Amino acid sequence: MLVEMGQSHLFRDWPDPGVDDQEKLAFFDQIKLLNESYPGGLASYIKTARELLEDSRLGKNPFDGFTPSVPTGEQLTFGDDSFINFEETGIKEARKAAFVLVAGGLGERLGYNGIKLALPRETTTGKCFLQHYIESILALQEASCGYVEVMCPRSSSGGCRTEIPLVIMTSDDTHARTLQVLKSNAYFGMASTQVILLKQEKVACLADNDARLALDPKNKYRIQTKPHGHGDVHALLYSSGLLKKWRDEGLRWVLFFQDTNGLLFNAVPAALGVSATKQYHVNSLAVPRKAKEAIGGITKLTHADGRTMVINVEYNQLDPLLRASGYSDGDVNCETGYSPFPGNINQLILELDSYIEELSKTGGSIKEFVNPKYKDASKSAFKSSTRLECMMQDYPKTLPPTARVGFTVMDTWLAYAPVKNNPEDAAKVPKGNPYHSATSGEMAVYRANSLILKKAGIHIDEPVKDVFNGQEVEVWPRVTWLPKWGLSFAEVKKKVGANCFVSQPSTLVINGRNIHLETLSLNGALIISSVDSAEVRVEGAIQNKGWTLEKVDYKDASFPEEIRIRGFRINKVEQLEATYDQPGSFTLKPQ
Ligand SMILES: O=c1ccn([C@@H]2O[C@H](COP(=O)(O)OP(=O)(O)O[C@H]3OC[C@@H](O)[C@H](O)[C@H]3O)[C@@H](O)[C@H]2O)c(=O)[nH]1
Numbered sequence: 001m002l003v004e005m006g007q008s009h010l011f012r013d014w015p016d017p018g019v020d021d022q023e024k025l026a027f028f029d030q031i032k033l034l035n036e037s038y039p040g041g042l043a044s045y046i047k048t049a050r051e052l053l054e055d056s057r058l059g060k061n062p063f064d065g066f067t068p069s070v071p072t073g074e075q076l077t078f079g080d081d082s083f084i085n086f087e088e089t090g091i092k093e094a095r096k097a098a099f100v101l102v103a104g105g106l107g108e109r110l111g112y113n114g115i116k117l118a119l120p121r122e123t124t125t126g127k128c129f130l131q132h133y134i135e136s137i138l139a140l141q142e143a144s145c146g147y148v149e150v151m152c153p154r155s156s157s158g159g160c161r162t163e164i165p166l167v168i169m170t171s172d173d174t175h176a177r178t179l180q181v182l183k184s185n186a187y188f189g190m191a192s193t194q195v196i197l198l199k200q201e202k203v204a205c206l207a208d209n210d211a212r213l214a215l216d217p218k219n220k221y222r223i224q225t226k227p228h229g230h231g232d233v234h235a236l237l238y239s240s241g242l243l244k245k246w247r248d249e250g251l252r253w254v255l256f257f258q259d260t261n262g263l264l265f266n267a268v269p270a271a272l273g274v275s276a277t278k279q280y281h282v283n284s285l286a287v288p289r290k291a292k293e294a295i296g297g298i299t300k301l302t303h304a305d306g307r308t309m310v311i312n313v314e315y316n317q318l319d320p321l322l323r324a325s326g327y328s329d330g331d332v333n334c335e336t337g338y339s340p341f342p343g344n345i346n347q348l349i350l351e352l353d354s355y356i357e358e359l360s361k362t363g364g365s366i367k368e369f370v371n372p373k374y375k376d377a378s379k380s381a382f383k384s385s386t387r388l389e390c391m392m393q394d395y396p397k398t399l400p401p402t403a404r405v406g407f408t409v410m411d412t413w414l415a416y417a418p419v420k421n422n423p424e425d426a427a428k429v430p431k432g433n434p435y436h437s438a439t440s441g442e443m444a445v446y447r448a449n450s451l452i453l454k455k456a457g458i459h460i461d462e463p464v465k466d467v468f469n470g471q472e473v474e475v476w477p478r479v480t481w482l483p484k485w486g487l488s489f490a491e492v493k494k495k496v497g498a499n500c501f502v503s504q505p506s507t508l509v510i511n512g513r514n515i516h517l518e519t520l521s522l523n524g525a526l527i528i529s530s531v532d533s534a535e536v537r538v539e540g541a542i543q544n545k546g547w548t549l550e551k552v553d554y555k556d557a558s559f560p561e562e563i564r565i566r567g568f569r570i571n572k573v574e575q576l577e578a579t580y581d582q583p584g585s586f587t588l589k590p591q
């Protein structure tokens with residue numbers, strides 16, 4: 001096959017039989033793996049690569065024949081009646097959902113040495129993204145089962161058996177460390193069988209326009225490989241057999257999400273509610289997008305022949321597409337101060353039946369692209385080897401016109417704060433655009449929680465502006481809570497009274513389910529923990545020196561990397577710590 005596919009250069013320098021035989025056999029083991037892990041095998045990979053490389057060489061526009069325009073979608077406003085209704089519907093549906101986390105990426109832009117899932121989402125509690133995700137899914141599971149028990153009380157005797165599956169797609173770069181974090185933390189409270197790891201394989205690198213495979217510079221008996229992109233998740237899910245198993249178990253939805261968005265679960269219940277209400281086959285979550293922000297734009301594409309689709313146009317392709325379509329300024333903000341195209345946050349909700357139907361046709365393969373960096377304008381040679389890539393959000397590209405494809409826009413403060421950029425690059429982001437750094441990711445958690453409490457009626461001080469690692473951010477009170485404390489806005493409202501106050505320098509950690517803030521006035525730090533069977537009312541004024549933020553320079557190697565990249569550490573000067581580990585009713589009333 002390799003010879004037929006024009007790959008004889010791979011063997012050209014091989015010594016005679018008897019020399020390096022083990023290495024030669026290992027070469028064929030690798031070929032076998034590359035062949036098996038690609039839909040249609042290596043021959044198909046090479047054939048597609050030739051076509052895409054030729055298109056790239058000719059400078060063909062991948063959107064040739066399509067005209068972009070701004071699509072209309074569902075716009076949600078946090079906290080209004082429709083939002084609250086969507087959240088309630090979403091929580092009911094959650095027990096019919098499976099979650100899929102794509103976490104095979106290296107995070108090259110962030111440059112962190114560990115896996116991104118193990119990074120703290122915020123450093124007040126120090127809980128990592130993975131723990132927060134798992135606790136959020138468990139909270140959804142319990143809340144969703146609560147509805148079942150109310151609807152059919154007989155099932156309550158044996159408790160709710162639903163376990164919402166969590167699939168994590170890993171790669172050789174992340175697999176072992178992801179498994180290790182899960183195992184050493186008892187899967188953060190999930191059953192170990194509830195979490196399924198699927199490892200994506202890398203794909204062969206291409207050395208030239210003829211799609212000759214590139215040899216590993218360090219080993220002439222190995223082919224160089226690189227990641228194929230998060231689009232692999234569809235083929236992996238399909239070949240794993242999980243989708244059909246889920247369908248047989250009565251599941252209806254598959255929710256895809258990415259490694260470092262600390263706000264995502266603020267948006268999940270309502271977004272799922274939109275999918276269920278509108279019966280969307282595909283629902284993409286979006287936020288208002290700043291021009292040139294490194295997030296894809298959701299775009300309506302209309303072909304000359306009348307076909308239309310609503311699809312993500314990746315951030316590096318939006319500007320050229322707009323320029324080629326008569327928008328001479330390209331990717332710019334409109335009068336609202338935002339790009340007219342909603343920004344894709346790559347949280348997709350797919351309806352399971354139609355997903356299986358589509359994958360039965362495609363096997364899960366996703367439209368690929370190639371992005372070679374040429375040596376010069378002749379486009380005859382590459383600076384370094386390239387490979388085919390694919391993106392999970394390109395899934396709708398092959399759907400029939402009858403498919404119900406929609407999107408849901410929410411506020412950025414509520415739904416999106418990824419950690420993708422290292423401090424140096426973040427500080428260079430155009431003014432007014434989000435930093436997407438560890439600093440902004442953590443500050444966004446405090447801001448969102450503060451704003452949610454504020455909307456629920458608590459008086460919260462205005463934030464102060466401060467600069468960490470060269471990035472100016474708003475610093476709100478450091479408020480965090482367990483997902484099961486405030487899974488939805490309705491839930492938060494039930495637990496806070498109108499006469500509460502939290503000052504700007506304060507820290508409030510809510511570590512329990514049934515904690516009611518009745519008349520709390522906080523100026524300092526309060527860490528309150530309780531078991532589920534304890535009901536705690538918090539009343540009165542709490543005043544102490546609290547927890548302060550101290551600046552840390554990202555170049556200061558005396559601090560651990562996860563602290564340096566955010567530019568501050570928390571100095572725990574003084575706090576009131578209250579723990580309720582017995583069932584019963586309690587009141588915390590310091591004065
Ligand atoms: O091969 C890969 C590459 C990436 N990934 C995962 O995919 C997720 C996204 O990766 P990146 O953070 O590199 O993605 P990007 O920032 O380039 O863009 C992505 O997020 C923002 C959206 O607006 C873009 O449309 C989307 O492509 C991460 O969770 C990463 O771990 C894989 O699982 N495998």
Ligand SMILES: [Mg+2]
Pocket residue numbers: 105
């Ligand atoms: Mg990337």
